[in-house]
Amino acid sequence: xxxxxxxxxxxxxxxxxxxxxxxxxxxxxxxxxxxxxxxxxxxxxxxxxxxxxxxxxxxxxxxxxxxxxxxxxxxxxxxxxxxxxxxxxxxxxxxxxxxxxxxxxxxxxxxxxxxxxxxxx
Numbered sequence: 821x822x823x824x825x826x827x828x829x830x831x832x833x834x835x836x837x838x839x840x841x842x843x844x845x846x847x848x849x850x851x852x853x854x855x856x857x858x859x860x861x862x863x864x865x866x867x868x869x870x871x872x873x874x875x876x877x878x879x880x881x882x883x884x885x886x887x888x889x890x891x892x893x894x895x896x897x898x899x900x901x902x903x904x905x906x907x908x909x910x911x912x913x914x915x916x917x918x919x920x921x922x923x924x925x926x927x928x929x930x931x932x933x934x935x936x937x938x939x940x941x
Contacts, residue, residue, distance in 0.1 A: 825863035829903075832893060834858025846907040853900045862892040862905050869913070873904040 828848060829838050835855040842849040848862065864870065866883035872894050873879065882893045892905065909917075 828863055830861045830863065832859040832861050832888070834896075836860070836896070848905040850903040850905075851900070852896065852903050854896050854898050856898055858896050858898075860894055860896060860903075861888055862894070864892055864905065865890050866892050867907075869907050869910050871906055871908055873906065874901050876902075876904075 827838075828840060828843060829850055831838070834857055836858045837853045837855075838860075839851045840849070841851055848864065852858075852860070862872070866881070870881070870892060871878055872881050872892065874894075874896060879894055879896075883890055885891075885893050896903070
């Protein structure tokens with residue numbers, strides 16, 4: 821990001837009140853009261869794995885808006901909502917983690933086996 825945002829979440833269109841409730845590096849939670857259908861901007865750079873849940877239901881996000889390129893934007897209906905923006909593992913990341921764990925295991929077995937083999941001679 822070229823500059824810091826004024827707030828972690830902003831209203832792009834519509835009328836709403838946003839109250840942050842929790843913010844960690846991978847979980848951003850808000851209570852939102854939308855007085856009309858609204859479009860919101862989460863001032864977080866999009867990377868595969870970021871997802872938006874409104875009242876526990878995953879919603880579609882946009883990150884290609886020319887005015888907010890790379891930032892997460894999403895639509896919300898009128899009413900009171902709990903919004904959760906979460907960074908989750910992708911399938912590719914899970915596979916890469918598994919490959920890493922298996923590789924470390926093979927390396928450990930090789931090192932221990934090599935040490936034991938060397939002592940027998």
